[in-house]
Amino acid sequence: MPEPDKHQQIIEAAVRIFARNGYYNSRVSDIAKEAGIASGTIYLYFKTKDEILVTLFREKMAEFVATVRKAIAAEPDAVAKLRRLIALHFKLLEDHSEMAEVVQVELRQGQKFFRGASANEVSGYFDLISSVLEEGMAAGMFRSDLPVKTVRKVLFGAMDQMATSWVLGKRGYKLSETAEAVADIFLKGLAAKP
C-alpha cells in the first residue's frame, strides 16, 4: 500500500529541486536525494519523471483553486470577490515562492505543460474567474458588452505577468502590494476621466 506520506515527500522535494534547477536540469536522482529516498523508490509512486511534474502541478493547482474559491465565497459581491481573488492570487504565490518559481518559470515547458493534462487543471481556475465575471455582469456591476472569455484572459494574463515579472526580478519587492493597482486598472481602465 503506497504511503501517502512518501508521495507528498516526493512532490515537495520536486518543487524545491525544480525551483532550483529547472525541470530539464533536474535529475530524478536529485529529487530522490532531496526527499531522502532511493531513486528507484520514486518509480513506486510515479510512472515517469514527467508525471511528477504533472501531478505536482495538478495537486498544487487544485489546492490553490480551492483556497481561492473558499475565500471569495465569503465576499458580498463580484467586485469584492474580484479584488479578493487578485489579492489572494498574489499572496499565495508570495507565500510559496518555490512553487511560484516552478509555476511561473519552469512549468512553461511547451508540450509538457500548456497542452496535456495540466490544461484541465488550469481551466478550473479559469472557470472560477469566469464565474466571478459572470456574476458581476449579471448583477450589473461589470460591463456586459465584452466576451467573458476575453475579459478572463486579460485578467489572468495581467496577474500572471505580474507574478512572472516578480519571480524573475528575484522577488525584490512584495508582490501582494501590487494587487490593488492591478485591480484598479482592470476595473477602471487606464483612460483619464473627463
Added chain:
Amino acid sequence: MPEPDKHQQIIEAAVRIFARNGYYNSRVSDIAKEAGIASGTIYLYFKTKDEILVTLFREKMAEFVATVRKAIAAEPDAVAKLRRLIALHFKLLEDHSEMAEVVQVELRQGQKFFRGASANEVSGYFDLISSVLEEGMAAGMFRSDLPVKTVRKVLFGAMDQMATSWVLGKRGYKLSETAEAVADIFLKGLAAKP
C-alpha cells in the same frame, strides 16, 4: 565566407522544427534536414544548439519591435498608438504562426529564455510600451496615479495571454479580431459606468 543566407535558412528551419516538436524534442539533425544541409554545417554558423534558440529569438524580437515602433510612430496620440500597438502585436503573431508557437509556447523554457540573453531583447519591447504609456500620461490622456511599470506589465500580460491562449487553442479564430476588446478593457476598465 559564411553566407548570411545559410544563417537565415537555419533560423527559419529551426523556427519550423521548434514549432513542431519543441526545443528539447528537436534534434540538431532535424533542423539540418529541414534546412536541406548537413548537420555539421549548423556548427559553422552557430556554436551550440542553444545559440540557435537564443539567436532566433533575438533576431525575430528585434524585427518585431522595429516593426511596431515604426508603425506607432505614425499615430497621432498615445491612445491611437496604444491601439495600434495592441492590434499589431496580435497581427504579427497571427501572420507568423510558427514563430508565435515558438515564442508563446516553446520559448518559455525557464533557465534558457526568461533569464539569460533574451531578457535584454524583451526589455526592448517593454521599453517601447512604457514610452507610449508615459507619453499618454504626460499628455493627460492616461491616468498618472499608477506606476508605469505595473501598467506596462498588466498590458503586456493581457496581450501575451491572449496570444498564448490562441496558440494553444490551435488558432481556431482570428487573434487580431480580439484586439479592440483588449484595448477597450485596458483603457476603460471592466466596471460598469454609473
Added chain:
Amino acid sequence: MPEPDKHQQIIEAAVRIFARNGYYNSRVSDIAKEAGIASGTIYLYFKTKDEILVTLFREKMAEFVATVRKAIAAEPDAVAKLRRLIALHFKLLEDHSEMAEVVQVELRQGQKFFRGASANEVSGYFDLISSVLEEGMAAGMFRSDLPVKTVRKVLFGAMDQMATSWVLGKRGYKLSETAEAVADIFLKGLAAKP
C-alpha cells in the same frame, strides 16, 4: 555500493582492448563489451575514458614497483639488487605481455601519459632505482663520480628500450634472457679491458 570487482573487471578489459587497438582506436563500448557489462556502467566507476587509462597505469605501476621493491629487499648488496631489478623488470613485462604492450607502446601518448598524473607513478620507480644506485655508491661498489640521475636514466632507458623493442618485435624471444647482458654492459661497460 560500487563493487571493487567491477572496477577491476573494467581495468583488465581495458588492458586487453588497449593492447589490441591502442587507446585512441578503442571505443568505451569496446571495453564494456570486453568486460561483459553495459557501456554506461563504465561511468559508474570512471569519470572519463581518460581516467580509465590513467587509473590503469597508476594501479599497475604501483603493483609493479611494490613487487620489485619487495624482491630486491631480499638481496644482499647493491649489485645483486641491481641484477635482480633488471631481471624482474623484464620478467614482469614478459609475464604480462598485454600490459607490456600498453605500457611500452600505447601509453606513450604525449600529453596524456608522460605529463599529467602518471608522472608521479613513474617517479616512484625512478626513486627505487636511484636508491639502489646510491646504496651501491655508498658501499663503494659503484662509481661515485657520476650524477645519480644520469646513471638512473641510462639504466632505465636501456631497460625500457629492450622492452619496447621486444614488444614491437612481436615478442619473438624471451625478454628475460637478455637481462644478464644488459646488467653486464651497465656494470662493466662496453670498452674492452686492457
Added chain:
Amino acid sequence: MPEPDKHQQIIEAAVRIFARNGYYNSRVSDIAKEAGIASGTIYLYFKTKDEILVTLFREKMAEFVATVRKAIAAEPDAVAKLRRLIALHFKLLEDHSEMAEVVQVELRQGQKFFRGASANEVSGYFDLISSVLEEGMAAGMFRSDLPVKTVRKVLFGAMDQMATSWVLGKRGYKLSETAEAVADIFLKGLAAKP
C-alpha cells in the same frame, strides 16, 4: 606541379603545431593556418593527416642520420665515433627543440609510429649505431662477448631516455652537457674498478 616549398612549409608548420598541442590535439586546419595556407591545400601535398606525421618523421630522421653519419666518418676510431655520435644525438635535439618535443613525446603514438612506416626510418639510425659497434669490436676496442643488437638497444635506450627526460623537464638544462657521462657509463660501466 607540386611546389616543394609548400611541402616544406607544411612540414615545418606541423612540427610547431604538434610540438605545441600534440598530434591528436592538433587540427589539420591548425597546421594550415600556421603554414599560411588553406586547409584544403594540405591535401594537395599529403593524402591524410597521418601522412604528415609519417613524412615529417621520415624526412627529419633521414636528415638526422645523414648528419650523424657524415660527422662520425671524420672520426679516427670506433670510440671516437661513439662519443661523437652520442654528443651529436644530444646536440641535434637540443638545437631543434620543437622537433625534439615531437620525436620524444608526441611521436610515441603506438599503432601509428612504432609500427608502420616509421620503423624503417628508425632502423637506419639503428644500423648506423650497429656499424660503429661492429667496427669497434672488429678493432678490439669493444668487447665482443655481447650481442650487437643488445648493445645497440642499450645505447639507444640510454640516449633516448636522456632526451625524453630533458624534454619533459622543460629543457631546464643543457642536454649536450650530459653526453660525456652517458658515453662514460656506456664504455666503462658503473661498477667500481678494483
Added chain:
DNA sequence: TATGAATGAGCCTTCATTCAT
C-alpha cells in the same frame, strides 16, 4: 516496500576529408 547498481538508447559536437568554384 525499498534499494541503487545496471542498463542502453539517444544526441550533440568534432574534425578529417572532399569538391565546386
Added chain:
DNA sequence: GATGAATGAAGGCTCATTCAT
C-alpha cells in the same frame, strides 16, 4: 594549383528507467 564551405560518420557521455536483491 588554391580555396574554404560543406559534409557526415563517429563516439563519449548522460540519465530515465528497470530489476534483482
